[in-house]
Structure formats: C-alpha cells, structure tokens
Amino acid sequence: MYTTDKSAQIVLSLLKQYGIRKIVVSPGTTNVPIAMTVQNDPWFEVYSVVDERSAAYFATGLAYESGEPVVISCTGATASRNYLSGLTEAYYRNLPIIALTSQHHVADRRDLTPQVTDRSVSQNDIKKVSAMLPVVKDTEDFERCETLVNDALIKATTRGGGPVHINLLVDSSYPFTQQPSDFIARKIQYYDDELISHCMKDLKNELKDKKIGVFIGSHRKFTSDELKSIEQFADSYDVAFFTDHTSNYKGKNQVLIAQIFGALRSTNKPDLVIDMGGITGDYDINSALEGIDVWRLSEDGEIHNRFHRMTKLFDSKERRFFEILVGRKNSKHSYFKSLATEADRFIVPEMPLSNTYISGRLAATIPANSNLHMSILNSLRNMNFYPLDKSIDASCNVGGFGIDGPVSTLIGQSMVHEDKLYFGLIGDLAFFYDMNALGIRHVGSNLRMLVVNNNQGVEFRLNSILEGHWGEKTNDLIAATGHNGSVKAWAESVGFRYLSADNIDTFDQQIDEFCSPDVGSFDRPVIFEVFTNTDDEQTAHDLIRM
Amino acid sequence: MVKKRILLLGGTGAMGVYLVPELLKQGYRVDITTRSAGYRSGVNVRYIQGNACDTDFLVQVLASNYDAVVDFMVYPTTEFSKRIDILLESTSQYIFLSTYRVYADSKGPIRESSPRLLDVSEDKTYLETDEYALQKARQEDILRTHARKNWTIVRPSITYSKNRFQLGVLEAGVVVRRSLEGKSVVFPMEMLEKTTTMTWAGDVAKMISRLVLNDSALQEDFNVVTSEHHTWSEVARYYSSNIGLKIRHITLERFLQIYDNPYQVQYDRMYNRRMDNSKVLAATGLEQGDLMSLEQGLRRELQYFLSDPKFSDLHQELNNRMDVFTDVSVQKIRKKLRPRSRIREARSKIRIRNRLKDIKQKTRIRTRLKVLAATRQNAQKDGVILTMNSIFNYGNVAQRYALQTVLKEYGYTFDNVNMPGWYDAVGDEIFGEMRHFVAKYIGGVPYDPDMLQGYGAYIVGSDQVWRKWGDVDWEVYTRYFFAFIKDSQAKRISYAASFGVDSLSEAGIDSSKVDELGELLGRFTAISVREKSGAQLVDELMSAKVSRSSVVLDPTLLLTSKNYSDLIDESKVSDTRTARVFCYVIDQTDEKKRLVQEVAKDYGHDFYILHPRFDREYEPVEWWLKGFRDSDFVITDSFHGTVFAIINHKNFVVFNNSMRGSARFETLLDSMGISKSRLVHSDVTASAIKSMQLIDWAEVDARLEALRGTSLEWLQSALGKK
Structure with a gap:
C-alpha cells in the first residue's frame, strides 16, 4: 500500500531523487503514510527502532559508517522530543540526519488535542533548518511544499551537511492506493562551484540556442570585474537582462521591465530565466515570466524561489558563475534585439501633472554622475518606466519595503561624496513619516529632494481592485487623505531652500534649476514640493500603461 | 466628486x-x-x-x-x-x-x-x-x-x-x-x-x-x-x-x-x-x-x-x-525608348536570343538524356508515393513513415516524393530533427515530372491530399490526381486519400472543375479514401452511381504499437521523460491550456503541451511518439494525435477542429467503436471528461485488427501480390 497524501509523496519522491535510501522508523499512527509506503517500496532500506532516542543515535551510526544521509521517522506526542540528543550529536558532527516528524493536520495544541506538541520552535543546535510542511490543498501549497523539502534536503547534504527537520501534517483518513505512485516531485538541482565546473559542458549546452532572460532583483553596485564577466556571458548566448533601477545593472542588453512588460505588455518571453539579486519592487515581472523554468543564482546559497519554477540552484559568487559558463563569443543578441525593437514602441504619452509625469521629467533632466533615491512605492514604480543615464546610481529601500525611512537613507548616502549630487523622489506619505531626518545636523548642500505631495497615499487609489470596490471611500482610512499639510514651514525652519509647483508650467520652469549639475548652485539643501491630485495621478497611471 | x-x-x-x-x-x-x-x-x-x-x-x-x-x-x-x-x-x-x-x-x-x-x-x-x-x-x-x-x-x-x-x-x-x-x-x-x-x-x-x-x-x-x-x-x-x-x-x-x-x-x-x-x-x-x-x-x-x-490573414x-x-505585368512592361537606343536594344536582344537558343538546345539534349536514365531507373522499382510533404506536421511525417514501412514489410520498393514548399526555406534550426527522421526512414526524390516517369505504380496519399487549400495552384493540386504521368499503363492508386471535409465546396473544389477531376480519377486503377464522406465525394466527382472507392485505415493505423515502440527505443530520446498528461495541439488556445491544467490535477500536475511553432526547433518525431506511449491521458486537436492515443490505448479527448476538417475525426471514432463524446468542444470541463464512459479497448482492438486486415488486403490487391 502506498500513500496518496501529497506532501508525503513529495517527501518520498524527493528522497529518492536525492539518492537517500536509509530510513529508521519508530512506531506510531501519524507516520503511517511514511512507514507503510517505504515498507512496500524496494528502493528504501528500512530499519525499525522502537525508542526514538535510540533511533536517532542509531541513525548517527548508520550515517557515520555509510557516509549516506539517513531519515528518521516518528509520530506525535513526545516521540520527537526524544530525537533531541541524537540530533545534537549529529549537529556538532555534521551528520546528515533528516528528522521526519509527523502530526495530525487538524490538530492544534491550544484545542487540547491529544498527542500534539508545539514544534514551531526548537534548539538552534539540533538542525540546520526546520521545514513545517503545509497540507497540500492547491498549487501554491504544492509548490511551497516542494520548495521546503528541496531546501531541507539540500541543507542536509551541502555546505558541510548536518541534521534537518521536516514536519509532516498527516490526513488521519490515511488515503492509500494499492499501486505504487509514479508521481515525481520537482527536484531543485544544487550546484556549488565545483559541480558547476564539473557539469560545465551540459550547462552550456542547455544555455545554447535558448532565449535567456537574466532577471536582476535589487542589487548592490556591480564591480567592474563582475560586469566584465556578465557581459562576456551575454556575448556567448542569446541573453537579455530584465532590470529596474534597483538592479543597478549598467551593462549591455539591458531591458526595462516596466516598459516592456508593464506598459507594452509584451509576450516575448524567454525560454529560460536566470534569477539573481534581491527583492524587486517591479511587480510586472511575476506575470511576465510565469511558467518558465528558472535557474537561481544565490551568493548566499539559499533557495529564493520567487517565481516558483526553480529547477537549478547555483551556490556561487555571481562573477564565478558567469566566468565558468562563458562560451565562444558568437551571440547574435537576437532576443535582446527583438525586445529592443518592441521597446521602441514605448512613447511617453501626454499627461497631467502627476508622479508619473514628474518622474519622466526628472529622469530626463537629472545630471550625469548623480545619485537618485526613490521612496516606496509609487515613486519607484513611476521612475521605472524611464531609462536613466548609466552614470546615475539609483536605489530604493526595497529590502524591508517600508515607507518609513527614505529621507534618512538618502541623507546618509549624501554624506559619502560631498562633491556629488543626491536626489530624492519621495511621496508625501513617506516624507512626513521620516520628516524629522531633515533636522540631522550633517545635511549638506548636495542634497536635493523632490517631494510629490498628493495629500494622501495615492498608491491605494491606483489599485484597481480597491478603486473598483470603494473609489473615494478609500481616502478615509486606507489612503490617509488630509493628514499632512505642506513641507514648506518645516523645511525652511531647518534651513532648506524651498521650491514648489502645483501645475505643469511652474513645474517645468523650475525643474532645470532644481537639477542644475553644479553642486554649488545652491548654498543649502533643497526641497522641491510638487502638489498633484488623485484624479491626475490616476489618469497618468492609466495613460502610461496604455 | x-x-x-x-x-x-x-x-x-x-x-x-x-x-x-x-x-x-x-x-x-x-x-x-x-x-x-x-x-x-x-x-x-x-x-x-x-x-x-x-x-x-x-x-x-x-x-x-x-x-x-x-x-x-x-x-x-x-x-x-x-x-x-x-x-x-x-x-x-x-x-x-x-x-x-x-x-x-x-x-x-x-x-x-x-x-x-x-x-x-x-x-x-x-x-x-x-x-x-x-x-x-x-x-x-x-x-x-x-x-x-x-x-x-x-x-x-x-x-x-x-x-x-x-x-x-x-x-x-x-x-x-x-x-x-x-x-x-x-x-x-x-x-x-x-x-x-x-x-x-x-x-x-x-x-x-x-x-x-x-x-x-x-x-x-x-x-x-x-x-x-x-x-x-x-x-x-x-x-x-x-x-x-x-x-x-x-x-x-x-x-x-x-x-x-x-x-x-x-x-x-x-x-x-x-x-x-x-x-x-x-x-x-x-x-x-x-x-x-x-x-x-x-x-x-x-x-x-x-x-x-503584424498583418491579419483577412486579405x-x-x-x-x-x-x-x-x-x-512584369513581363509586359515596355520601356519607351528613343529611336536610336531602341535599335541598339533590338540588336542586343537578337544577340541574346540567339545565344539563349544555342544554350537551350544543348541543355535540352542533356535533359532528355537525364530523363531517359531516370525512367529506366524508376522502372526497376515497384513504384513511388506522392503525398504532401508537410514537414512541419508530425502527423504527416508519421503517416509517410507508416506507409513506407508497410510497403517495405510486404517486399515492395517504393520511392517517396519530397514535394517542394515554403517549408524548404526554413532552416534546420527549426526542422532539423524532422528532416533527419525523413532522411533516415522515408527518403525522398525531388518533385520533377520529367524525372518521375516510368514507375510501375503510383500511390497518392494519405493525408488531406485532395483538399484544395486556399488558392493553391491548379497544377500543384492536380499532381495528386496524377495529371503529370504520361504512361497510361502504370497503376494509379490512391491510399487513404482524404478531402478532410464533407463537401466539395468545403474542400475548395469549384463546380467547374468537377469534370476535369472526374476524368483524372477515371484513370485510377484503384481508389481508396480515409473517410466515408470522402468516398461519396469521389463518386460525386466521377458522377458514379456505384461507389468506386473503398474506405481504408490511415497508414499510421496499419502498424502496431510495438512498431512505434521499437522506433522510440532505438532513438536517442529513449530515456528522456515525457509527461503523464500529454497534450498535442495544433491550434493553441487559452481554453485548451486551462483544460489541460485542470485535467492534469488528477495526474500530479504532470503535463506537457506540445504545440509545434516555427520559432524553435521541433522535437524529434520519436519524442512525439513517446509522448503518447508514456502518457496516462492524451489531449489533442489533431487527427494523428487521436490515432496515437488509440494505438497506445490511452484515455483521451480530441478537440473538434472544424476549420481543419472534422469529418476525419468522426469516421475514425466511429470505425473504432469509440463514443463521439470523446470529440469535444472548447467549452468542455474537466469534470465532464472525468465522467466519460471508459473505452473498451478489447472492442477497439478487435475492430482495428479487422480493419487492418481488410486495408492491407486492399493494398496488396491494388499493387499485385509480391
């Protein structure tokens, strides 16, 4: 008999694909799906040890002697508590033990359900990772489950290896079939530098003749060496780089996601995605790359499965990865060229004064070699429609994704090079949250901040779902309309030069002055407050995406 | 506000x-x-x-x-x-x-x-x-x-x-x-x-x-x-x-x-x-x-x-x-030249004409010799097969393979004509695998009427050879009625030829052309078609009161699942994996995609959609065949997709494709004793599919075996036993 419980099937399928055969089972009801299936499956080499404490130590012996990973499986109640001493031993000796605990999925300890203990927290030194598998009810659960199990099995066997914990929630109706399942879960193949070099030929073959989209999330500044190896890679295959400003990518074949997939809604998808970098604020990318296989390049070696289609994980320095995979320089760049032709169709529409309009003007006017910091989220999104000169460094607090600190971050940045200009594009919600930062004594005259004041979190009025449900009613509590006044009094009181505009003409008249490339053109830091309104913001938001 | x-x-x-x-x-x-x-x-x-x-x-x-x-x-x-x-x-x-x-x-x-x-x-x-x-x-x-x-x-x-x-x-x-x-x-x-x-x-x-x-x-x-x-x-x-x-x-x-x-x-x-x-x-x-x-x-x-x-096809x-x-019009353009240059031009024209005449005469002799040699060589073989060379279509290649293989098994030696077409301009980066397969198993001689004389037998079919697609040239269309063959003694045979549709007008045949086609068909020594409705159309063209043609199996059905399985196992794709739900669609739509995903839920979300497109390389034919063999469920809108679901005993549904011709699906299901409910429209739901009555494969096999027998017998008698 074989279990049809999806999460158990995923675990068992992946154990096989990782070549793990040895399993030590202790008696119980909640691990019946595992016990019953492995008992019938000739792949597994099953041992029965009744007492879990003994089972865990037994497993350390098996693992040490054979050099193979070993699974230990137990049920609910205090059973898993007895694994602790054996797992502690395994942790400090880097022995790959996979502790597969299980419990009833409807149970909650607060309901006084018998046999259920809280496994969400455990000692730091008994496992490298603890994966609490969900009950698989839909595709999302399914993908989550696959990712978690891959993560645990990779961690058990790489970077020195060691014990990991997987907790299984079990359907107490124990669904079974008589036939062995030929279900195969998606394995994420792990590569470290050594394995990349070893499999170089196959990997290169896989890259050949494919349209490759390298997606770069937010990224620190690339070093010139990194850029060189990336560009050599781009010359070897048919590559386009999908970026936004926070990607910081200044090399060849670069495509702005917001233009090509946001505004133009291109369906020109790559055949393979290489995903690198951190969190992105460019939401258009998710739907654009749906359904395409992903190779993830993680300098921290972690699975970051943002597109849920990862087939390979590369635990490598970015530069090293690209260097190894560089091939002969014979790319025709045809994929990039086809995207670039499409991007030519992006025309900035005529639109009213709005963050969208302001971003476009700022992007075109901001002097070379300056820095630009954008606040979450409308300012970032709008700026992402427009290309920036390659000499400009752009950044945004996409890590924690908060609106609470852009002014402080920008002022901090501006301390580093007094001879460079630091521009900010900050929305009113973000500005007033972080306004006290203007009082920092170190602020210099190289700081120029453009505050778009629409008198609310207009973000919430640009959300078509909210807008469809509530329209103006969103203003009260969701968009916080009318909380803040003008920046003027506070900015002037702390010694800032204050400019303002509330229509296109006055804005256009002052933007050149505001962007004057001479660091000494103002003797003080500058705030340029531009007042817009919701209607115009909405109109511009729609027009640029038509 | x-x-x-x-x-x-x-x-x-x-x-x-x-x-x-x-x-x-x-x-x-x-x-x-x-x-x-x-x-x-x-x-x-x-x-x-x-x-x-x-x-x-x-x-x-x-x-x-x-x-x-x-x-x-x-x-x-x-x-x-x-x-x-x-x-x-x-x-x-x-x-x-x-x-x-x-x-x-x-x-x-x-x-x-x-x-x-x-x-x-x-x-x-x-x-x-x-x-x-x-x-x-x-x-x-x-x-x-x-x-x-x-x-x-x-x-x-x-x-x-x-x-x-x-x-x-x-x-x-x-x-x-x-x-x-x-x-x-x-x-x-x-x-x-x-x-x-x-x-x-x-x-x-x-x-x-x-x-x-x-x-x-x-x-x-x-x-x-x-x-x-x-x-x-x-x-x-x-x-x-x-x-x-x-x-x-x-x-x-x-x-x-x-x-x-x-x-x-x-x-x-x-x-x-x-x-x-x-x-x-x-x-x-x-x-x-x-x-x-x-x-x-x-x-x-x-x-x-x-x-x-981007242009629509409307025009x-x-x-x-x-x-x-x-x-x-290009030929008719006459430049208005001034008199003196006109004389100069006339002289040079005469010179050119004479030189051309000279060259033509020489080449004519050379060609005649070549034709004679070819005719002699052709007579050594049993015959030649003419069908569409739709290299972009797996079904077409499969049926060509099947007929060629069957003939070989019965000891006949047949050439296969490679009909020229737009696809010849498409490179190996797209059709490399397809051409490789054709070269390996089917072979091909170029289409040149002069060089194709002298065979003892000519077979046209299978596939929709008798459907007049769009504005195809009359000369090109009538090749499939053997208008170009000079020898009146040669056997002219159609095997499982198809019109694809149920009426002459749908097949693109103008009523003014009926007599000409009827006359050409009259010279055939044996006619078989793939669909029942095709038999009626043949009679209509020939104004025949008594039916002149037989309905036979598509060549792909003449071979058994073992034939194809051996083919797969010999190929380089033998250890690649395909999916549990295999979907082969010619016309891709969102509805079909959604349905596949729905159906695949019961099969561990393990599905593969093969939708041939001209912007990437085709998978090998064996891989396509393997897709059917190794699946648990087949979804298709293709005739041959349906055929291979049946050959491999796979649970399946087929989307009706009235534009590409629906008669063929109906005849096929009918002859296999499979309920027409398997022929579905885009509004079908996964739950409806689930509740479909199971196919009685024993019954299907019995019918298939019987039809195989009669079809092969028909073919042998048409050709004369070896």
Missing part, C-alpha cells in the same frame, strides 16, 4: 485606441467591452470581456447605467431595432457611430444636411441590400424617430490609425504588406483622381470625446472628419515616400473582378468626397488647424506600425488575386 462613467461598446479598434486616452484625459472613467482577453484594466479604465452583439451580455453591462455609451458595434438593422430601446434607456447619452458613406454624391463639401444615398438612390437592387452605407442610414432613421431623444450621431470618414491604413478600398493587409514585400499594388486608374477625405483616428477621438456629455450634441448629427482632402494619387504618393508603394494600374472593370464589394467602390470611392466639418468644430471648440495633416499623420502612424508590423485571398496581375 464622483467621476462620470462612459461605456465603449467594442472600443478596441482603430478609433477606440485613441478615444480611451482622450476620455481619460477629460477625467472620465471608461469601461470598454471587447471580445478578446488580454487587455489590462487600469484604475479608471476597465476592459469587460464579452461580445456586445450578444443581448444577454449587453443587458448585463448596461445595467450599471453609464453616463454615456459610445457604440462601435455593427449590427444588422433588424438586430439594431431590437436593442435600441435598452440602449437609449440605460444612459443619458447614446453616441451612435454611423459613417460618411451614408451620403450621396455631392458637388461641394458634404454637410450634415447633404442628401443621403438611402433617400435619393434609384438603384433598386442596391436599396434591397443592407449594405453598410444603407444599414447605417436606416439605423440613423430609427434613432431619429425614437421617442427618446438622448442620442448623438457621429459620422467618421475613412479613418486611419495605428494599424489601419487605406488606399481606395484596400487596407493595410494589402497596401502595406505588398509594399514591404516589394510587390506592386493593383489599383483602378479611374479612381486615382477622385478626391477622398482621410481623417486621423486621434482627431476623431478628440472630437468624439468632446461630444460626450455635451448638451448641445443631443439629438444632433456630426461629421467627425477633417476638411482636408486629397486625390487618391496624392495619398499613394505619401505611401510611396514612406513605404515605397508601387502601383500597378488596371481598369476599374478588371479591378472589380478581383474585389468583392462593388457598392463600396461605386457609391463611395468613385465619388469625390470632400467634407465640411464646421458643425463639429463649433460644438467641440476645436479648429481645423488643431487637426493632423494627412502627410504628417500617415508618416507618424506608419513609423509606429513598421517597428513591429490573403485578395493578395493572391493581385499576384496574378503583378507577375504577368
């Missing part, structure tokens, strides 16, 4: 793309109905998917009482009268899109008050039709006599836009496409000096957006046009300077032989159309100077269009008809 809401019925066309942003700029909230998915809604713009011609849908949409409705739909007049009440009642302003074509011929510029064709035409036959100009005029009248007065009529002229470009009655798919392909555009010379008014869609949108919720527009009609006008020859010049348009002049009479709507020519394009737009300018506050000039507008829109040109037939003119 709450935004006013405007509804556009069918507003994604040439004018809609400009009207939506104009309305947004005016501060409206805009909803647009459209039949296609894939439009993305914004904050103040919402696309509603549905067909506004469908009353239920319309009622549902109108229920949310818009402030104004702009109607881009085209309805038959009877249909329009049925829905006018609800249209007018649901909104405070209904803007009806009419056309400037309603107007009769006019000496001066046309005003709103100028006479209309419907009122003044004396052409009774025309008046009996509901042709566009009359249809719109009648619907205008329905509005004018309605009790509710909240309507506005707008009449655009010829309106060019992002993807619409006109020249006379011709559209972008002819004018721009042919220019880019370096072909001339056939145009009636009588029309060249007629005057036309072409208005830029952006200007039409500006006008309409300013008539929306404009009180002075109620119960009024407006010509939403520019007052700028040009002759068609001027318009043609703009096209030449932007896209290199070349015109081939012909008479109007001949033009009407290739163009289908004579009324549009006669009652519009052959008039001088100059427009007066003072009424709309006054109502909207626009000035003529604000409007785009034709020269500038065409340049701008063509530039945009050329960055990624394919007209293009084909034009090709006939332009190809011949």
